[in-house]
Amino acid sequence: xxxxxxxxxxxxxxxxxxxxxxxxxxxxxxxxxxxxxxxxxxxxxxxxxxxxxxxxxxxxxxxxxxxxxxxxxxxxxxxxxxxxxxxxxxxxxxxxxxxxxxxxxxxxxxxxxxxxxxxxxxxxxxxxxxxxxxxxxxxxxxxxxxxxxxxxxxxxxxxxxxxxxxxxxxxxxxxxxxxxxxxxxxxxxxxxxxxxxxxxxxxxxxxxxxxxxxxxxxxxxxxxxxxxxxxxxxxxxxxxxxxxxxxxxxxxxxxxxxxxxxxxxxxxxxxxxxxxxxxxxxxxxxxxxxxxxxxxxxxxxxxxxxxxxxxxxxxxxxxxxxxxxxxxxxxxxxxxxxxxxxxxxxxxxxxxxxxxxxxxxxxxx
Amino acid sequence: xxxxxxxxxxxxxxxxxxxxxxxxxxxxxxxxxxxxxxxxxxxxxxxxxxxxxxxxxxxxxxxxxxxxxxxxxxxxxxxxxxxxxxxxxxxxxxxxxxxxxxxxxxxxxxxxxxxxxxxxxxxxxxxxxxxxxxxxxxxxxxxxxxxxxxxxxxxxxxxxxxxxxxxxxxxxxxxxxxxxxxxxxxxxxxxxxxxxxxxxxxxxxxxxxxxxxxxxxxxxxxxxxxxxxxxxxxxxxxxxxxxxxxxxxxxxxxxxxxxxxxxxxxxxxxxxxxxxxxxxxxxxxxxxxxxxxxxxxxxxxxxxxxxxxxxxxxxxxxxxxxxxxxxxxxxxxxxxxxxxxxxxxxxxxxxxxxxxxxxxxxxxx
Numbered sequence: 001x002x003x004x005x006x007x008x009x010x011x012x013x014x015x016x017x018x019x020x021x022x023x024x025x026x027x028x029x030x031x032x033x034x035x036x037x038x039x040x041x042x043x044x045x046x047x048x049x050x051x052x053x054x055x056x057x058x059x060x061x062x063x064x065x066x067x068x069x070x071x072x073x074x075x076x077x078x079x080x081x082x083x084x085x086x087x088x089x090x091x092x093x094x095x096x097x098x099x100x101x102x103x104x105x106x107x108x109x110x111x112x113x114x115x116x117x118x119x120x121x122x123x124x125x126x127x128x129x130x131x132x133x134x135x136x137x138x139x140x141x142x143x144x145x146x147x148x149x150x151x152x153x154x155x156x157x158x159x160x161x162x163x164x165x166x167x168x169x170x171x172x173x174x175x176x177x178x179x180x181x182x183x184x185x186x187x188x189x190x191x192x193x194x195x196x197x198x199x200x201x202x203x204x205x206x207x208x209x210x211x212x213x214x215x216x217x218x219x220x221x222x223x224x225x226x227x228x229x230x231x232x233x234x235x236x237x238x239x240x241x242x243x244x245x246x247x248x249x250x251x252x253x254x255x256x257x258x259x260x261x262x263x264x265x266x267x268x269x270x271x272x273x274x275x276x277x278x279x280x281x282x283x284x285x286x287x288x289x290x291x292x293x294x295x296x297x298x299x300x301x302x303x304x305x306x307x308x309x310x311x312x313x314x315x316x317x318x319x320x321x322x323x324x325x326x327x328x329x330x331x332x333x334x335x336x337x338x339x340x341x342x343x344x345x346x347x348x349x350x351x352x353x354x355x356x357x358x359x360x361x362x363x364x365x
Numbered sequence: 366x367x368x369x370x371x372x373x374x375x376x377x378x379x380x381x382x383x384x385x386x387x388x389x390x391x392x393x394x395x396x397x398x399x400x401x402x403x404x405x406x407x408x409x410x411x412x413x414x415x416x417x418x419x420x421x422x423x424x425x426x427x428x429x430x431x432x433x434x435x436x437x438x439x440x441x442x443x444x445x446x447x448x449x450x451x452x453x454x455x456x457x458x459x460x461x462x463x464x465x466x467x468x469x470x471x472x473x474x475x476x477x478x479x480x481x482x483x484x485x486x487x488x489x490x491x492x493x494x495x496x497x498x499x500x501x502x503x504x505x506x507x508x509x510x511x512x513x514x515x516x517x518x519x520x521x522x523x524x525x526x527x528x529x530x531x532x533x534x535x536x537x538x539x540x541x542x543x544x545x546x547x548x549x550x551x552x553x554x555x556x557x558x559x560x561x562x563x564x565x566x567x568x569x570x571x572x573x574x575x576x577x578x579x580x581x582x583x584x585x586x587x588x589x590x591x592x593x594x595x596x597x598x599x600x601x602x603x604x605x606x607x608x609x610x611x612x613x614x615x616x617x618x619x620x621x622x623x624x625x626x627x628x629x630x631x632x633x634x635x636x637x638x639x640x641x642x643x644x645x646x647x648x649x650x651x652x653x654x655x656x657x658x659x660x661x662x663x664x665x666x667x668x669x670x671x672x673x674x675x676x677x678x679x680x681x682x683x684x685x686x687x688x689x690x691x692x693x694x695x696x697x698x699x700x701x702x703x704x705x706x707x708x709x710x711x712x713x714x715x716x717x718x719x720x721x722x723x724x725x726x727x728x729x730x
Contacts, residue, residue: 011592018470020730104530105383105592106701165469166531167593201594227376227470228532229566307730336471365385365672 001147003110006196012101012110012149013199016165016225018305018334020363022109023058025140026050027357028067029091033127033287034350036280041346043067046091047074049311049354052340054080056308060144062086062093062136084143089118089133092352094220095157097359098137098148101199107365111146112197113137114156119215120180121155126214126351128286146361151197155181159218159356161194164225167201169194172209175216204257208246210234210266213297214288220355221299223250226262226333234299235263264300264329267315268322271298277349300326302353305360310337313344313353366512368475371561377466377475377514378564381530381590383670383699385728387474388423390505391415392722393436394456395429398492398652399715401645406711408432411456412439414676414719417705419445421673425509427451427458427501449508454483454498457717459585460522462724463502463513466564472730476511477562478502479521484580485545486520491579491716493651511726516562520546524583524721526559529590532566534559537574540581569622573611575599575631578662579653585720586664588615591627591698599664600628629665629694632680633687636663642714665691667718670725675702678709678718 007013028046029035035042053059058080063071064087075081088096098111116134118125141148162170175181176190185193191203209217223233233250236243243266254261273294283289300322303312310330314323323341331339347353372378393411394400400407418424423445428436429452440446453461463476481499483490506513527535540546541555550558556568574582588598598615601608608631619626638659648654665687668677675695679688688706696704712718 011595013593016469020472103592104381105699107385108701199593227468228378228564230376334470336473 003147003149005149007101007110007112007149007199008196010103011105011199012103013165013167014099014101014163015362016163017360018226019165021057021307021360022363023060023361024053024306025060025062025093025097025359025361026053027062027088027091027093028071029350030064030067031090032282033284034090036277036349042350043070043074045342045344045346046357047071049342049357050075050081051078052309052311052342053306053358054078056306058082060084060140062088062140064088084140086136086139086143087132088136089127089130091350092356093359094159094356096133096136097140097158098146099158099198100146100361102362109146109362109364111137111141111148113141113148113150113152115152115154116157117155117180119157120178123180124178124216125180126288127284149197151193154193154197157215157218158359159215159220159352161198162219162223162225163198163200164228166228167199168204169198169200169202170204170206170219170223170225172206172217172219172222174208175218178216180216204253204259206250206253208249210297210299211243211246212295214351221297221302221353224301224303229258230260232262232264232301232330232333234301235265237265262329262333264326265322266300267298267319269318270295271315271319271345271348272296273349296348297351298348299353302355303330304354304358305337308337310334310339311342311354312339313347314341315345315348316343368512368514370514372466372475372477372514372564373561375468376470376564377468378530378532379464379466379528380727381528382725383591384530386422386672386725387728388425388726389418389671390425390427390458390462390724390726391418392427392453392456392458393432394715395432396455397647398649399455401642401714407715408435408439410707410709410711411722412436414707414722415440415446416443417674417676417707418671418723419443421671423447425449425505427453427505429453449505451501451504451508452497453501454492454495456715457721458724459524459721461498461501462505462523463511464523464563465511465726467727474511474727474729476502476506476513478506478513478515478517480517480519481522482520482545484522485543488545489543489581490545491653492649514562516558519558519562522580522583523724524580524585524717526563527584527588527590528563528565529593531593532564533569534563534565534567535569535571535584535588535590537571537582537584537587539573540583543581545581569618569624571615571618573614575662575664576607576611577660579716586662586667586718589666589668594623595625597627597629597666597695597698599666600630627694627698629691630687631665632663632684634683635660636680636684636710636713637661638714661713662716663713664718667720668695669719669723670702673702675699675704676707676719677704678712679706680710680713681708
């Protein structure tokens with residue numbers, strides 16, 4: 001059911017990701033321009049993540065006619081998995097599945113549908129055809145029974161926002177104010193949309209995100225709430241790295257807001273596209289392509305909270321030491337959750353990471 | 366275990382009452398100066414409330430050596446009831462049981478112990494001996510296994526605060542700034558204590574509470590959150606009633622804060638102490654006494670949220686119409702909860718109402 005109102009009017013707010021979930025949504029990958037070599041490695045890594053999520057909550061896995069058999073094979077015998085057969089353009093559930101809001105008084109959970117234009121539409125979108133992705137959120141709601149607030153034609157991806165569950169939304173200016181999203185709206189009008197559809201009363205604007213992040217620097221790759229008024233921020237101490245000024249600018253904003261910041265250093269060595277990767281992609285017309293040596297937007301902040309764990313990207317190779325450092329930092333900050341290291345090079349080659357391919361449905365009640 | 370820190374430092378916040386509970390705490394009544402005729406009628410009404418709570422959550426019922434048999438008899442066959450045998454001075458669980466705080470990231474719930482001095486100690490306290498009540502919170506924690514933050518010697522009763530679950534605490538100046546509580550602390554210092562021990566970042570100060578409320582006008586008889594940024598406020602349109610100016614002053618404060626206010630009219634006719642009531646009380650030395658015709662602090666705001674219902678005081682007799690009005694207003698505001706009318710004259714003769722005799726333990730996780 002489409003609800004002709006807004007979450008704000010009805011007393012709904014977007015819970016924090018670390019609050020209890022009823023379920024997670026993921027999409028099984030197949031797009032040849034995102035996942036090299038017919039997505040074989042990506043599918044294995046996604047299946048591993050699905051199993052880790054399923055260990056403490058239900059997981060909806062969106063499959064297509066092409067992927068359903070492979071998904072069923074790789075996930076055979078895994079409890080808590082429910083397949084939803086819906087066509088998609090790619091596998092970024094964070095950005096194309098609904099965002100969920102909750103009324104803390106009644107305990108009811110509802111969905112929000114945004115307009116999706118592949119991270120920038122004609123201006124700087126990453127693929128030319130995104131009709132299926134744009135229709136996904138409503139299809140998921142139909143199949144799962146969640147009522148939906150419809151924010152269209154407002155363009156937004158779930159990865160471009162984080163909520164503290166108490167009315168504060170964190171976002172990057174580089175993304176939300178990019179001309180590829182809502183060029184006719186002023187910053188103030190964009191703030192009002194976020195407030196109306198996420199039940200928020202305050203927006204913390206970080207200036208930038210991760211260097212070379214093709215989403216126009218989504219916040220979810222840069223900074224994540226780990227508690228109310230407490231975040232981890234992607235960081236580097238190397239002032240020759242282009243990331244340095246970007247992280248520093250965010251740190252200054254967060255400190256001005258009185259938010260407790262824990263630095264989470266990015267990988268010690270750039271994660272780049274290799275010749276072997278490049279030979280595996282098949283790009284379609286109008287799709288953003290890759291090149292050898294291109295620096296990928298690798299960040300440890302792109303982790304995901306399940307009910308019992310944190311699924312943390314690891315990049316391997318010469319980044320073994322920084323991989324371990326990230327595990328240690330998050331383990332110390334989030335003592336009640338098990339930090340599970342996930343080899344994630346086969347996800348970052350698609351352009352995002354574990355947070356980008358997951359979307360939580362907060363617990364009812 | 367006593368925790369040598371504060372909820373604020375550890376990322377704990379007091380959830381809103383309407384969020385999910387793991388349990389409720391009540392105390393079986395017996396004090397002769399509060400409950401006329403050996404508390405016979407009060408015990409029946411308390412037992413009815415306990416059964417209504419037990420319908421949707423666990424309830425801990427604190428009993429003494431004197432009351433345990435009667436409580437067991439009246440509650441025989443009721444599921445979800447656990448008795449805790451601990452001596453008390455009276456039955457106001459809201460004010461003498463612990464306050465509970467939750468870390469939304471880890472899901473952990475902990476308790477806070479305040480200093481209790483019977484609503485004013487030597488200055489204007491209601492009874493002279495309150496050692497057992499002051500020791501109650503820690504005893505409950507020992508028996509139920511909750512770790513405790515110890516706010517002593519800071520004096521506070523649970524009924525003098527409401528939380529929106531997101532860092533805003535609502536309290537009355539008339540109570541918290543009364544010389545009977547923390548006379549050596551400034552308003553600013555009292556704010557800091559509330560922030561530290563309830564994980565709050567903002568205090569909304571209502572100037573007054575309910576006329577003739579012997580708690581120095583606890584907020585829980587005057588104004589209650591029904592959602593984030595939304596309250597019900599005790600109200601009268603009769604500008605000859607002393608309540609009029611008190612409610613108006615609070616309305617002005619709430620409107621300035623941008624909080625949505627729903628007016629909940631007080632009973633149409635004053636609820637007073639009758640000669641028959643008076644003959645039933647047995648007062649001890651140093652105890653505040655009652656007199657015939659004394660106006661009791663009757664208010665419909667003194668309701669309690671259980672997981673599935675709102676338990677709403679009703680005063681009966683010539684207030685039948687305003688009783689029904691209150692049921693109607695709350696039913697329309699809180700559509701997902703069943704409003705259960707509870708004849709509560711036998712509680713208000715003790716000086717408080719349903720909210721004053723209940724204390725929620727928020728759900729873990």
